[in-house]
Amino acid sequence: MAVEAGEVGRLTLAGRQGRWVVAAAVLGSALASIDATVVGIALPALGRAFDADLAALQWVVNGYALALAGLLLVGGSLGDRYGRRRVFVVGVVWFALMSLVCGLAPNVEILVAARALQGVGAALLTPASLAILQASFDEADRGRAIGAWTGLGGVATAAGPFLGGWLIEAFSWRLIFLINLPLAAVVAVVAVRHVPESHNPDVRGRPDLLGGALVTAGLVGVVFALIDGPASGWTSAPVLVGLVGGVALLAGFVAREHRAADPVVPLEMFASRQFTAANAVTFLQYAALGGALFLLPIQLQQVSGFSPLAAGTALLPVTVMMLLFSARAGALATRIGPRLPMTVGPVVAGAGLLLVTRAGPDAFYLTDVLPGAVVLGLGLATCVAPLTSTTLAAVPAHHAGAASAVNNDVARTGGLVAVAVLPALAGLGGTAYLDPALFDRGFRRAMVISALVCAAGGLVAALGIRNPRRPATELPAAERASARIGRQAGERVCCPLDAPGLRATPGPGSPAGPPAVPGGPAG
Secondary structure (H helix, E strand, C coil), X not given: CCCCHHHCCCECCCCXXXXXXXXXXXXXXXXXHHXXXXXXXXXXXXXXXXXXXXXXXXXXXXXXXXXXXXXXXXXXXXXXXXXXXXXXXXXXXHHHHHHHHHHHCCCHHHHHHXXXXXXXXXXXXHHHHHHHHHHHECHHHHHHHHXXXXXXXXXXXXXXXXXXXXXXXXXXXXXXXXXXXXXXXXXXXXXXXXXXXXXXXXCCCCCCHHHHHHHHHHHHHHHHHHHHHHHHCCCCHHHHXXXXXXXXXXXXXXXXXXXXXXXXXXXXXXXXXXXHHHHHHHHXXXXXXXXXXXXXXXXXXXXXXXXXXXXXXXXXXXXXXXXXXXXXXXXXXXXXXXXXXXXXXXXXXXXXHHXXXXXXXXXXXXXXXXXXXXXXXXXXXXXXXXXHHHHHHCCCHHHHHHHHHHHHHHHHHHHHHHHHHHHHHCCCCCCHHHCHHHHHHHHHHHHHHHHHHHHHHHHHHHHHCCCCCCCCCCCHHHHHHHHHHHHHCCCEECCCCCCCCEECCCCCCCCCCCCCCCCCCCC
């Protein structure tokens, strides 16, 4: 029996229903995070099964990312208007159905189409998972609930590649999609029985579906041109139509947001230099990360001879470093300001990507992969929390939710653009991934490019980010206490690897708080 709407905002973690609600939110977001992280591990197996070229594998990744990036804001808006539990359950069921199609796909074309439709389901369930916690729990327990959601989500993100590698190695790549079905069934049943329905009473009018359609179609056109251009020629008719049409649609999206009564992206946020600079850093950092993590699983399996399971767990230290040090980096940025961590972090992460170039033929994990993973994780842990807090502090409080959602979308867009262009820049295309020597040379070039892009993010932070002025009466002890209380309350939480951290602050037009986006950048 479904719970009543009157229970919204009154649940506690000590209560049975509160624990069920956290379980539903965690398992729901785990659907998207596990699926996103394991697909990268499965790419070599997918390529062999369908005799697919590298461009097809890029679409397997980017089909999902395009739908999710384009519709994420609309998904949060739909939950605000029509019920967060309802949209969450619809997203879970839709995601499961498309996972079934992915798992049974007879060719790569159907797999790409199903992945794109799977991204639609993720765009519905992802923002709703955090919004449900924000709306359901009593204020005293809300931070702890979101903290539990974040920690358990990090565990799911870390476990995804391990589980996916084992399934691929022991059974078949198809199981990485089919395993979503029983998990989705559990999530849907728990949500219907235990999650209270909630809406945003301040939302009026219709959701900006046209804006979501324009940005999604525009991204599809641009990404198609970037992927197909190197092979078909930049002057070929399809590439030109995709590029020009995509740019025109994105321009139409900007014009639409200027005129819309309730835009999915309030453009006035970009009047803040701090907000714009923080999003520029986000784009560069996650472009570098997304492109690198698209190619690394292929390199480890096709060149270094790692099994799918070993390749799936190779970057586990990155997640561990972020879980251990992100909160400390956030506290440090509170004391000294975000500029230095946001400058140093991307540079350190870029150094980690350079170290990963050691993962060549017959690489030994402890000496050739682990050092790069540790340094990459340290760099990301240094800058992700300050990046998130800076983004949110740069806009008025009533735009906090929208700002976090935009920042997450910028991160995803950076990743999908990198997946589209990095292989071509590195001289990889066609069936290059089947030639270990050729792919190894291209991979090394790609890592150098990614490292430079990541370091450029640090340069943008050094030039564009400003530390906030400290009140003259502010005492260091009070500052430390404030930072400690903020961390304990879950004011800033971090999603490993995938996208900027999230803040539990509701905002009009947002899912009662920024949408959660667990998963890997390549997803």
